[in-house]
Amino acid sequence: MEKQKVDLSLLDGVLTEYASVKGSLITILQHTQDIYGYLPKEAIELISEKTGIATSEIMGVGTFYTQFRFEPVGKYLIMLCQGTACHVNSSELILQTIKDELHIEDGQTTEDGLFSLKCVACLGCCSLSPVMMINDDTYGSLTPDKTKKILKELREAAV
Amino acid sequence: MRIVIGQGSCGIAAGAEKVRKALLNTGIDPALISITGCIGMCYLEPIVDIYDDSDNLTRLVKVSEADAEAIKSYVENGDSAAIEKLIVSDEDSEFLNKQTRIALRNCGIINPEKIEAYIEKGGYTALKSCLTEKTPEDVIEIIKTSGLAGRGGAGFPTWFKWNAARQSAGDDKYLICNADEGDPGAFMDRAVIESDPHNLIEGMLIGAYAIGAKHAVVYVRAEYPLAIKRLTNAIKQAKEQGIIGENIFGTDFSCDFMIKAGAGAFVCGEETALIESLEGHRGMPRLKPPFPAQSGFWRKPSNINNVETFANVAWIVNNGGEAFAAMGTEGSKGTKVFAVTGKVKRSGLVEIPMGKTLRDVIFDIGGGMKTDKPFKAVQMGGPSGGCIPASLIDTVIDYKALGATGAIMGSGGMVVMDESTCMVGMAKFFLDFTAKESCGKCIHCRIGTKRMLEMLDRITKGEGKEGDIELLEELCYSIKDGALCGLGQTAPNPVLTTIKYFRDEYEAHINEKKCPAGECSDLIEYSIDADACRGCTLCARNCPVEAISGSVKQPHVINTDKCIKCGKCYSVCKFGAVKKA
Numbered sequence: 001m002e003k004q005k006v007d008l009s010l011l012d013g014v015l016t017e018y019a020s021v022k023g024s025l026i027t028i029l030q031h032t033q034d035i036y037g038y039l040p041k042e043a044i045e046l047i048s049e050k051t052g053i054a055t056s057e058i059m060g061v062g063t064f065y066t067q068f069r070f071e072p073v074g075k076y077l078i079m080l081c082q083g084t085a086c087h088v089n090s091s092e093l094i095l096q097t098i099k100d101e102l103h104i105e106d107g108q109t110t111e112d113g114l115f116s117l118k119c120v121a122c123l124g125c126c127s128l129s130p131v132m133m134i135n136d137d138t139y140g141s142l143t144p145d146k147t148k149k150i151l152k153e154l155r156e157a158a159v
Numbered sequence: 160m161r162i163v164i165g166q167g168s169c170g171i172a173a174g175a176e177k178v179r180k181a182l183l184n185t186g187i188d189p190a191l192i193s194i195t196g197c198i199g200m201c202y203l204e205p206i207v208d209i210y211d212d213s214d215n216l217t218r219l220v221k222v223s224e225a226d227a228e229a230i231k232s233y234v235e236n237g238d239s240a241a242i243e244k245l246i247v248s249d250e251d252s253e254f255l256n257k258q259t260r261i262a263l264r265n266c267g268i269i270n271p272e273k274i275e276a277y278i279e280k281g282g283y284t285a286l287k288s289c290l291t292e293k294t295p296e297d298v299i300e301i302i303k304t305s306g307l308a309g310r311g312g313a314g315f316p317t318w319f320k321w322n323a324a325r326q327s328a329g330d331d332k333y334l335i336c337n338a339d340e341g342d343p344g345a346f347m348d349r350a351v352i353e354s355d356p357h358n359l360i361e362g363m364l365i366g367a368y369a370i371g372a373k374h375a376v377v378y379v380r381a382e383y384p385l386a387i388k389r390l391t392n393a394i395k396q397a398k399e400q401g402i403i404g405e406n407i408f409g410t411d412f413s414c415d416f417m418i419k420a421g422a423g424a425f426v427c428g429e430e431t432a433l434i435e436s437l438e439g440h441r442g443m444p445r446l447k448p449p450f451p452a453q454s455g456f457w458r459k460p461s462n463i464n465n466v467e468t469f470a471n472v473a474w475i476v477n478n479g480g481e482a483f484a485a486m487g488t489e490g491s492k493g494t495k496v497f498a499v500t501g502k503v504k505r506s507g508l509v510e511i512p513m514g515k516t517l518r519d520v521i522f523d524i525g526g527g528m529k530t531d532k533p534f535k536a537v538q539m540g541g542p543s544g545g546c547i548p549a550s551l552i553d554t555v556i557d558y559k560a561l562g563a564t565g566a567i568m569g570s571g572g573m574v575v576m577d578e579s580t581c582m583v584g585m586a587k588f589f590l591d592f593t594a595k596e597s598c599g600k601c602i603h604c605r606i607g608t609k610r611m612l613e614m615l616d617r618i619t620k621g622e623g624k625e626g627d628i629e630l631l632e633e634l635c636y637s638i639k640d641g642a643l644c645g646l647g648q649t650a651p652n653p654v655l656t657t658i659k660y661f662r663d664e665y666e667a668h669i670n671e672k673k674c675p676a677g678e679c680s681d682l683i684e685y686s687i688d689a690d691a692c693r694g695c696t697l698c699a700r701n702c703p704v705e706a707i708s709g710s711v712k713q714p715h716v717i718n719t720d721k722c723i724k725c726g727k728c729y730s731v732c733k734f735g736a737v738k739k740a
């Protein structure tokens with residue numbers, strides 16, 4: 001997917017609030033990702049400059065936590081649960097369905113930039129397993145057919 | 160008349176918000192409609208509770224948007240025929256009636272977004288009585304009498320930790336709540352925060368008073384956005400009412416409150432890793448001692464407890480330590496919340512007094528299996544816990560009794576499995592998890608879990624060798640010995656318990672290259688039973704590699720050379736004609 005030019009002025013508010021508060025690196029990175037959808041290199045450099053934390057350390061923290069991404073994601077970020085309850089209720093089948101439908105692997109984005117897939121461990125809706133979250137919406141009691149239908153609807157909604 | 164819609168994460172995922180909007184669209188007086196958190200009957204969501212003017216409850220389950228008009232006609236004209244099919248069955252009501260709710264006492268009853276609702280239920284009276292009538296030592300004594308033990312997994316006596324933090328020198332102390340809830344399959348803490356956030360705040364403030372902390376911090380997992388939202392709102396309300404901040408209730412006790420969102424790392428549930436993460440670092444555990452009680456957050460004395468631990472505190476203060484200690488067993492007091500999931504019929508939150516058995520939870524309350532296959536095992540304690548087999552279903556829920564099985568009480572995840580779950584596959588699933596989540600600090604944990612995962616992977620692919628089981632066991636013990644923190648020390652538990660109780664399954668994989676549960680795709684073969692096949696062609700149309708042939712209304716056959724064992728034919732066949740062996 002084409003990377004857009006990064007508008008660093010969007011970070012002003014976050015950096016004014018947190019840059020000098022000790023222990024705030026993770027919070028700053030979370031806000032940064034909320035703004036850009038990922039952690040752009042330019043933003044990391046700016047954060048380093050304003051906080052005095054070395055870029056190597058920021059990368060160390062960023063890569064430690066699964067929440068952070070260094071590449072842009074698609075319009076729809078599919079977070080597919082692979083937690084215990086979902087595993088026991090055949091989440092593997094749902095993973096296979098998504099891979100077949102979208103031709104992407106875990107961590108990848110479709111060529112049209114519409115869908116990204118990320119496997120996660122437990123979304124806390126285990127009673128509805130198998131579960132996935134797409135952007136802010138949670139979908140439960142998935143079957144391969146239901147999954148295909150959801151993807152189809154989203155694809156249609158996007159055009 | 161009041162209409163209350165269950166809006167925990169599960170309810171919303173099942174469509175509760177759509178139901179609420181549909182109800183508003185019918186023109187029912189909006190003032191009658193409100194929300195509550197998680198009722199705990201997650202398998203029946205969305206749930207709509209209708210209270211009449213004398214507060215009698217009519218509970219409607221599996222409600223959809225299409226039912227909005229029927230609900231309106233019941234509410235406005237008393238047309239009970241309209242909603243009859245939605246009313247919860249007596250059997251399902253038993254799911255709640257058989258529970259004893261303390262930590263969850265307000266969940267699914269009050270509106271979690273309104274502090275008034277919590278206060279109306281006697282909220283914050285326990286805090287007030289502590290601050291105005293009791294010394295911190297009195298509070299610690301009450302908790303000691305109650306026998307409350309940490310609900311985060313290890314079951315350490317809460318009073319002891321509070322006392323240690325109280326005794327610690329210095330007056331800049333922190334009280335931290337662990338809401339990282341990393342065990343995949345557990346969601347008790349999420350439910351408490353989403354459904355009764357003020358109960359958590361009250362428990363924490365009482366704890367802060369007891370240890371002498373001026374700062375309270377909640378570390379919540381990032382995957383729980385609704386919990387973060389409701390807790391943020393609750394903190395704001397409590398501040399406005401002077402319950403958080405300076406001179407609480409006019410006393411000289413002051414305490415501020417902060418939320419920090421985690422960023423997705425299981426090891427950050429471990430208390431010293433959590434502190435590292437709070438400070439903005441990689442979540443790598445610290446060497447203990449010094450314990451957090453001496454040197455924790457910013458190297459200040461800190462006390463960390465789990466959400467459910469705090470959720471019991473206000474109740475204990477109000478009802479007395481004796482009332483809590485009256486429930487349970489010799490060594491395990493009070494109640495425990497379990498998130499019962501997997502192949503169980505009634506899946507949701509179950510809070511029961513300690514001393515009940517696993518059978519009580521899974522069969523009596525949970526209703527047994529939802530499939531027609533028999534119960535095989537229950538996984539407790541997540542990646543740090545173990546699998547308890549059907550033969551031990553009468554094990555009592557007690558820290559010691561559960562520990563004796565090789566599993567642990569854990570934080571409350573209870574994943575129920577039937578005969579279709581492969582236990583070697585389950586061990587591999589957990590090792591895959593811990594290998595990914597190992598922070599990498601200790602070699603035994605970082606490399607040991609990886610080697611174990613590789614071996615389990617080989618075994619499930621039919622490439623197991625004689626001696627593999629023994630080698631796995633040896634690795635398990637060396638990882639336990641060599642790891643610094645609880646993650647590595649407990650990571651082998653799922654492997655050890657499955658070997659202990661399901662050794663024959665490991666042997667079948669290794670010696671006969673068979674997966675008795677029929678789950679490991681490399682070890683099974685699909686075929687079509689010609690007598691059962693009606694020739695509907697559904698399987699052939701769904702096969703991604705065109706391995707199935709046959710004409711309409713004629714029995715089909717699978718070309719096993721072409722078959723990639725994806726199992727699609729097996730799952731789509733409506734006549735049970737596809738067999739796997």
Ligand SMILES: Cc1cc2nc3c(=O)[nH]c(=O)nc-3n(C[C@H](O)[C@H](O)[C@H](O)COP(=O)(O)O)c2cc1C
Pocket residue numbers: 308309310311312313314315317337338339340341342425426427428429430431463464465466468570644645646
């Ligand atoms: C790898 C690992 C993960 C943990 N995850 C959690 C967790 O998600 N929630 C929790 O409350 N405790 C967790 N714990 C236990 C904590 O370290 C700590 O014992 C607990 O929060 C103390 O609170 P309690 O005494 O109220 O149980 C974890 C421990 C380990 C070793």
Ligand code: FES
Pocket residue numbers: 081082083084085086087121122123124125126127129130131343344345
């Ligand atoms: S295991 Fe999938 S939502 Fe919890």
